Every structure is written in C-alpha cells, then in structure tokens.
Amino acid sequence: MPDESRDQLVRPSPSRAASASASSANASAAPAAATASSGGSVRIPGWSSYRPDIGGFRCLVPGRARPFRERGHVVDGARFVKVGMAGVSGPAFYEASVQVIEGGIVGDVVDLRDREDVVRQRSFAALETRTTEVYRSPEGYQVIDAIVDGTLPTGEAYVVYHRSYRGRARLVRLVAAMPVAAASNAVQARRARSFFGSLELDEDDAASPAGDGTPGPWRWYQPLEAGFAARFPGTPRYVSTTFRHEEQERRVHRYEIEGPELRLWVRAYDFGERMGASVVELARQAPREEGFTVVEDRAWTRQGYGGRAMVFRKGDVRRLLRLLVTPTHVFEIFAEGPDEDAEFDELAFGFANSFRTLR
Amino acid sequence: MNATGAVLALLAGAVGLTVAAQLTVAAKAQAPEAAPVIRLRPVDQATVRLVGVSGSAVAAYEGRSGHGRVIVSPSSRLGTGVVVDPRGLVVTARHVVEGVDFLAAIFPGEDQAVATRVLHIDLEHDLAVLRVKRDAPRTVPIPQQDPELMLSQRISASGYPLELRERYPAAVSGELSRPRNDGLVQIAMSVNPGNSGGPAVDEQGRLVGIVTMRGDPGRGVQGVAFIEPLARVRAVMVAAEADGGPALTAPWREREALFAQLVADFLRTSDEQPVYEATALDALRAGGREARTGEQQMLVASHAWNMHIGLLEARRVRALTDLEGDDRERAQELRDLAVRLATRAKESAPYVGLRYPLVRALTLPTVRSWVPDR
Numbered sequence: 001m002p003d004e005s006r007d008q009l010v011r012p013s014p015s016r017a018a019s020a021s022a023s024s025a026n027a028s029a030a031p032a033a034a035t036a037s038s039g040g041s042v043r044i045p046g047w048s049s050y051r052p053d054i055g056g057f058r059c060l061v062p063g064r065a066r067p068f069r070e071r072g073h074v075v076d077g078a079r080f081v082k083v084g085m086a087g088v089s090g091p092a093f094y095e096a097s098v099q100v101i102e103g104g105i106v107g108d109v110v111d112l113r114d115r116e117d118v119v120r121q122r123s124f125a126a127l128e129t130r131t132t133e134v135y136r137s138p139e140g141y142q143v144i145d146a147i148v149d150g151t152l153p154t155g156e157a158y159v160v161y162h163r164s165y166r167g168r169a170r171l172v173r174l175v176a177a178m179p180v181a182a183a184s185n186a187v188q189a190r191r192a193r194s195f196f197g198s199l200e201l202d203e204d205d206a207a208s209p210a211g212d213g214t215p216g217p218w219r220w221y222q223p224l225e226a227g228f229a230a231r232f233p234g235t236p237r238y239v240s241t242t243f244r245h246e247e248q249e250r251r252v253h254r255y256e257i258e259g260p261e262l263r264l265w266v267r268a269y270d271f272g273e274r275m276g277a278s279v280v281e282l283a284r285q286a287p288r289e290e291g292f293t294v295v296e297d298r299a300w301t302r303q304g305y306g307g308r309a310m311v312f313r314k315g316d317v318r319r320l321l322r323l324l325v326t327p328t329h330v331f332e333i334f335a336e337g338p339d340e341d342a343e344f345d346e347l348a349f350g351f352a353n354s355f356r357t358l359r
Numbered sequence: 360m361n362a363t364g365a366v367l368a369l370l371a372g373a374v375g376l377t378v379a380a381q382l383t384v385a386a387k388a389q390a391p392e393a394a395p396v397i398r399l400r401p402v403d404q405a406t407v408r409l410v411g412v413s414g415s416a417v418a419a420y421e422g423r424s425g426h427g428r429v430i431v432s433p434s435s436r437l438g439t440g441v442v443v444d445p446r447g448l449v450v451t452a453r454h455v456v457e458g459v460d461f462l463a464a465i466f467p468g469e470d471q472a473v474a475t476r477v478l479h480i481d482l483e484h485d486l487a488v489l490r491v492k493r494d495a496p497r498t499v500p501i502p503q504q505d506p507e508l509m510l511s512q513r514i515s516a517s518g519y520p521l522e523l524r525e526r527y528p529a530a531v532s533g534e535l536s537r538p539r540n541d542g543l544v545q546i547a548m549s550v551n552p553g554n555s556g557g558p559a560v561d562e563q564g565r566l567v568g569i570v571t572m573r574g575d576p577g578r579g580v581q582g583v584a585f586i587e588p589l590a591r592v593r594a595v596m597v598a599a600e601a602d603g604g605p606a607l608t609a610p611w612r613e614r615e616a617l618f619a620q621l622v623a624d625f626l627r628t629s630d631e632q633p634v635y636e637a638t639a640l641d642a643l644r645a646g647g648r649e650a651r652t653g654e655q656q657m658l659v660a661s662h663a664w665n666m667h668i669g670l671l672e673a674r675r676v677r678a679l680t681d682l683e684g685d686d687r688e689r690a691q692e693l694r695d696l697a698v699r700l701a702t703r704a705k706e707s708a709p710y711v712g713l714r715y716p717l718v719r720a721l722t723l724p725t726v727r728s729w730v731p732d733r
Contacts, residue, residue: 222710229710277482298602299479304411304456306480306487309604325482327457357458358713 056098136225140206167205211235414714427730451556518557635669653708
C-alpha cells in the first residue's frame with residue numbers, strides 16, 4: 001500500500017500538506033480500508049457530515065447512522081465519555097467516535113484495548129486480531145491501526161478495520177466492519193476508503209504538527225514520530241526520507257527552521273539498533289565534503305547518552321553540531337549562521353541545549 | 360512490591376545488571392542499628408552506589424488507610440560505580456546512566472547523596488566515566504599494565520545489588536571462566552541487578568574490569584557474569600580526560616547537590632506505599648525554589664505528591680481536611696507544592712508529560728488525594 005495514504009487520512013491543513021505528503025511511512029501494510037482517496041473533498045452518496053458535540057473531529061457517516069453517548073469509569077476514578085455515531089451502509093457498518101477523560105488522577109486517554117468490547121457487542125461470536133500497528137504521524141498523533149477478523153454466530157466471516165488517533169487528551173476512533181466478501185468488493189472497499197479518508201481532526205489536540213519552517217516565536221516542538229523535544233524559533237518544516245543500512249531501509253526525520261542568515265535543524269536517524277563510534281566519523285565527514293573545516297570536536301553527553309559536540313567553519317559561516325547516540329537512534333542537532341556573531345551563538349546554544357530525547 | 364524488577368537486556372542470553380524498576384524498599388526508613396563489625400576492603404571503600412531517575416509512572420493502590428491512592432512510581436536506575444581517581448572520577452557501566460534525567464552517587468556507609476555528572480560515554484563498549492562532587496581519598500587505581508590473568512583464577516566484585524536501603528556494598532567472588540570473542544571476560548560468579556558498573560578485582564585487589572552483564576536466568580543461564588576488561592576501562596578514562604568537555608572542569612553548582620539529594624530521597628521514600636519523612640521536607644522546599652528545568656520541577660512535584668500521600672497514610676486519613684494542626688498545614692503545603700511545580704512544568708516544558716504523566720493529574724481542575732469509590 002502506498003505510504004502517503006496514511007498521512008492523507010489526517011487531512012492536514014493546506015499549510016501542512018507539503019510536509020505530510022513529503023513523508024514516507026512505515027513499511028508494513030496498513031488496513032485496506034485505511035487507503036484514502038487522494039485529494040479533493042470526500043463524498044459518499046447518501047452520507048452526511050458528522051461532528052460530535054464535544055468536538056475532536058469531523059467525518060462522513062451513513063445517512064441511517066444513529067448517535068450514541070457512553071460514560072464509564074477507569075481505574076483511578078476518572079470518568080470517560082465517548083460520543084459517536086454508528087450506522088449501516090449496505091452490508092457494512094461504520095462507527096466514528098471520540099473519547100475523553102474527565103477527572104481522575106492518572107487521567108490518561110483510554111487505551112484502545114479497553115474499548116474493543118464495543119466491537120464485541122456487535123454480535124460477533126468470535127474476534128481475532130490479525131494485525132496491529134502503532135506509529136506516529138507527523139501531524140502529531142499516535143496512530144493505531146488494527147485489522148480484526150470477526151465471526152458472526154451464523155458463521156459468517158467479517159473483517160473489522162480500526163483506526164485510532166491518540167492526541168493529547170482525546171482518542172478518535174473509526175471502525176468499519178463488513179463481510180469478507182464485501183471487503184473485496186470494489187464499491188464497498190471504495191466506500192470504506194472514503195469513510196476513513198473523510199476524517200478531519202481538530203488540530204488543537206495534536207502533539208506537535210509540523211509547520212512551514214519559517215522563523216517565528218520560540219516554542220517547544222515534540223514530534224512523536226522522532227522521539228525528541230527541542231525549542232525551535234518557529235514551527236519546523238518536516239521532511240522524512242529513508243536510507244539503507246545493512247540491507248534494510250531506515251528512516252530519517254528532519255525538522256528545519258530556515259531564515260535569511262540562519263538554519264536550525266534536527267535529524268533523527270532511526271537505526272533500530274545501537275550504533276558505535278562509526279557514526280561519529282560519518283558526522284564529521286559530511287560537513288567536510290561541503291567544504292567545512294573542523295574547529296572544535298569534543299565529547300558531549302545528554303541524559304546519560306553519549307555523543308560529540310562539533311563546530312565547523314566555512315568562510316564566514318559557522319555550523320554547530322551536537323550528535324547524540326541512543327540505543328536505537330542517532331540524533332544530529334545543527335545550527336548554522338554567521339561566524340563570530342554573539343547573537344547567533346546565544347540562539348544556537350539555546351537551541352542545542354534545549355534538546356531532549358524522549359525515547 | 361516484588362524484589363528485583365526488570366533488567367535491561369543487552370545481548371542475547373545476557374542481561375544488564377541495572378535495576379530498571381523499583382526495588383523492594385522497607386516500609387519505613389530506618390537508621391542503621393550499628394556500625395558494621397565487618398571491615399571493608401579497599402575496593403569496597405571505593406565502590407559507590409549510583410541512583411538515577413529517568414521518568415516516572417503513576418500507579419493506583421489501596422493504602423493502609425483503606426483508601427484508594429494514586430502515587431508516583433519512579434523509573435529508577437540503580438547501579439554501582441568505582442572511584443578510580445581522587446578528583447572524584449568514577450567508572451561504571453554505560454547502561455547504568457543511559458537515559459537518566461538525574462544521577463547521584465552514595466558512598467559506602469553514608470546516606471547523603473553526592474552530585475554526579477556524566478563525563479564520557481563509550482560508544483563502543485558498555486562503559487561510562489562520571490565525576491562526583493567530592494574528593495575521594497579511597498580509590499581503586501587503574502593499573503597501567505594489564506595484570507596477568509589465568510583461567511580459574513579467583514575474581515571478586517563489589518556492588519550494590521537489589522536492596523536500595525543497604526548502606527554497604529556486597530562482595531561476591533568467582534572464577535575466571537574464559538575470554539570471549541567480543542572482548543568481554545566471562546566469570547563464573549553470581550551477580551544481581553544493581554551490580555552493574557561495579558569493580559572486579561583479582562586476589563591482590565587490583566582492578567581487572569567492570570561488571571556489566573550476567574547470564575539471563577530467564578533463559579536458564581545462572582552464575583555467569585561478564586566484565587569489560589581493564590584495557591577498555593583504561594581507554595575510556597584516557598578519552599574522558601582528553602575531551603570530557605566542560606563537565607570535567609566546570610565548577611559545581613549548589614543546585615546539583617540539592618537535586619542529587621532529592622533523587623535519593625525520592626527513591627528511598629517511594630514505593631507502592633510511599634513513606635512520609637519529615638526530615639526530607641527542607642530539601643523539598645529548597646527544590647521547589649531552585650527547580651529550573653521541567654524535569655527538576657517534576658522531580659519535586661512527584662516527591663512532594665508522594666510525601667503528601669505518605670503523610671495521609673501515616674495518619675490513616677482520607678484527605679488533608681481530615682487532619683489537624685501541623686499535619687494539615689504540612690499536607691497542604693506538600694500538595695500545593697506538587698500542583699504548583701507541575702503547573703510550571705506543563706507551561707514551560709510541555710514535553711515532560713510524556714515521561715512524567717503526573718503533570719496531567721496535578722493540573723486537572725480538581726486534584727484529589729484519594730480515588731473515589733465508583
């Protein structure tokens with residue numbers, strides 16, 4: 001399945017569309033029903049737009065859908081509220097909902113697994129999870145995809161597609177269930193894709209949506225997919241690429257702010273395994289190939305992880321690099337600006353020193 | 360709380376010896392009854408306990424008072440280090456310190472925690488060099504020549520396995536089994552979580568390596584320990600001296616000592632049933648004034664919240680409104696401190712919520728000290 005479709009599900013605002021489409025995604029397959037139609041507004045004849053009264057998202061639901069509201073308690077005395085709409089369209093049924101926590105002490109968003117019983121209430125005699133995949137979207141949500149094989153008491157086999165978006169305080173969840181035969185039917189498959197593709201999330205719950213990378217006010221930026229937090233002067237532009245390492249495709253996340261005489265960026269390499277001192281030599285080498293010379297090179301540690309602090313110079317341009325090696329990732333924190341400039345130094349060191357890995 | 364907690368898997372069939380979860384902590388802090396009558400070897404005198412915090416979780420439990428409580432359960436790193444230089448340079452295992460927001464050292468027989476910085480991390484091997492804020496008269500020097508080792512030779516180690524509140528290192532010994540292809544030295548010796556980073560010495564007390572791993576009992580491997588050999592220890596020390604960066608020479612700040620003590624207090628008083636210790640209050644108040652980063656603010660908030668719960672439990676009441684006099688004032692102070700610091704952390708460093716989920720709990724409109732019945 002094309003990777004881009006996942007990001008389109010979030011339907012980013014125009015300012016974020018470039019970053020979303022630039023991102024590739026994880027290698028493993030996503031639910032077929034999660035394949036969104038590309039571009040343009042989504043339409044399904046006889047369906048209408050739905051938005052819960054507590055907010056969170058907007059999407060299309062079947063015309064015969066009925067609203068529901070559930071309340072309950074979680075372990076620490078908190079209440080959860082789930083508001084949604086469920087309906088039938090042909091042989092398939094659809095459900096869209098948002099869950100929030102009220103009160104309590106732990107106060108975390110309800111876990112997806114806690115709510116699987118909702119699906120069981122749909123009269124399935126047996127359910128078996130086929131795949132579950134959790135990843136982070138550049139738009140700032142933890143995304144959980146699952147395909148569940150269900151069996152009715154009559155023995156009829158169903159396919160149940162889940163997709164959940166976990167934000168700061170809400171869990172938005174879409175479910176489409178249909179007989180196996182319908183899942184392979186082109187009309188039903190297109191309808192399901194349109195359902196998933198129609199989702200528009202409220203941005204206020206996103207952890208750290210990417211931006212256009214132009215300078216602005218300082219703010220903490222915490223991209224879920226790369227596992228770090230840093231203070232950026234503006235909202236960074238996000239680009240995701242891949243590289244080959246030991247015969248496997250690995251991901252590189254890049255977050256960048258670029259002004260007239262200033263570039264700040266973080267690169268997060270997802271090696272998936274511990275890298276040794278060889279990465280230091282690679283980090284040294286790249287600026288040299290761009291014509292920079294090494295001015296400073298010393299050990300650097302952050303949160304008990306090791307790395308290097310380096311300074312490079314080319315003409316009147318200075319580049320600072322902090323390299324941090326964690327058991328699964330390598331992070332590069334760059335700042336590039338005018339040499340011998342106290343203002344740039346303050347800004348660059350403030351940026352580099354704010355970096356935290358969240359792995 | 361079950362005793363050992365999880366250990367960090369480092370290699371197939373082998374596990375690190377850091378205690379990556381909470382250890383069993385006695386229900387009440389207790390002063391040692393008497394000085395030990397057993398003398399410490401020089402290596403034991405130079406062996407320090409390392410305590411670190413890399414985040415925390417919130418957990419619900421039923422208190423002795425019968426009320427449901429939610430407390431902060433620290434994600435702790437507990438290991439061992441050995442002082443190898445009188446300037447306070449300490450060698451330990453890399454995985455003891457990886458990921459920590461706070462780190463402190465406690466010298467044998469002492470309760471006071473000492474500020475500790477990470478100087479150098481070996482990217483190739485499981486070794487790290489630290490600097491502690493204290494002149495250390497007792498050291499285990501690193502021999503300039505590798506001692507001649509022989510199979511079946513007796514090797515001894517010193518460290519702080521398992522129990523957080525024990526004040527002296529535990530000795531253990533075994534036989535040198537073999538050199539491994541990956542350069543580690545295998546010892547037939549039983550070590551436990553918490554031994555990571557401790558010194559291994561020969562019969563003459565000379566350092567021969569640093570304990571980093573043990574066989575994984577879950578895979579049926581028992582009584583096997585692995586040490587990083589002396590040559591690697593020497594190399595990491597040379598590297599640390601050569602480019603340890605500002606941490607090698609920068610003057611200590613008072614705040615570092617304060618937060619070292621707070622880390623130790625937090626770990627000692629936090630368990631499934633947190634302990635209220637009036638003696639820790641002054642450090643907590645100072646921490647509230649001095650906390651700058653989101654992590655520091657959350658450390659203070661977490662500790663204050665646990666002390667608040669510990670006080671309610673000690674008095675067997677549900678909420679601070681059930682207390683009177685000084686107790687009520689103190690419980691209110693602790694609760695207010697926790698809420699204030701968590702609010703500051705949420706505003707100034709929103710990322711801390713990922714590793715310190717107490718942030719959300721303490722910034723809700725209603726913060727309750729008990730879990731209501733459904």
